[in-house]
Amino acid sequence: MNQTFYNLDKDKQERIINAALLEFAENGYEKASTNRIVKCAGIGKGMLFYYFKNKKELYHYLVEFSLDTILSEFFDKIDMNETDFIERLRQIARxxxxxxxxxxxxxxxxANIFIKEESDISRDLKQRHEKVMQMGYSMLYENIDTTLFRSDVDPEKAFKLIRWSIEGYQNELINHFKQQNLVTTNMDPYWDEFYDYLEVLKTIYYTDRKE
Known part of the structure; x- marks a missing residue:
């Protein structure tokens, strides 16, 4: 990759990256169009290939960028000292x-790479992708206090049911806000509703906390 890409202002970098991520996510590597990428990013096609030699180099850069970003901007912000499973999921959701x-x-x-098992990725990147995904999965369950659960509840089954409930609510919100500007939307009422649901889940699966 041409190092001048890093000299671009952050807004332009993010425009190019987001346009390329969207195109590859929707169409996969083979069907992805660099014409659509440059149109969405608002740059000339010649500039894209000035920064990246070809589509494969751009694709590999995006894989590395995505993995690095997840580690630094997502995983590193999770408080692993929180041992309450539902509270851990609360902060992860936020x-x-x-x-x-x-x-x-x-x-x-x-997700598209994982589901479609894209073949245009080096073995090293595939292995790194797998490690990051395994890390994210383990961060859900590591250091969780299972004594919080009712004695008649199997913690492993409860983990799945709670996670499915929360993911279902999140997906419902994503569909609801798909065409809206989240930056200008007041999310407080939705977070309040979400936290109410979490309290219901605690009532269902946890021991009586008043005891």
Whole structure:
């Protein structure tokens, strides 16, 4: 990659990166169009290939960028000292929401690689991708206090049911806000509703905290 790309102002860098992430996420490597990328980014096609030699180099850069960004802007912000599973998910949901506002296509781009098992990635990048995804999965369950759960509840099954409930609510919100500007939307009522649901989940799965 041409180092002059890093000399661009941050807004222009992010425009190019987000346009490329969106294109690859929606169409995969083979069907992705650099014409659509430059149109969305508002730059000339010659400039794109001045920064990146070809589509494959751009693609590999995006994989590395996405993995680095997830580690520094998502995983590093999770407080692993929180041992309450539902509270851990509460903070992860908030971090994920803020992450998606700034990097709206990173997670879908990486998910597309995983689901479609893209072949145009080096073995090293595939292995790194797998390690990062495993790290994210382990961060859900590491150092969790299972004694919080009711004695008649299997913690492993509860983990899945709670996670599915929260992910379902998140997906509902994502669809609701798909065409809206999240920057100008007051999210407080939605967070309040989300926290109410979390309290319901605690009532269902946890021991009576008043005891």
């Amino acid at each position: 971090i994920k929401f803020e992450f998606n506002k700034r990097y709206p296509n990173v997670l879908s781009f990486l």
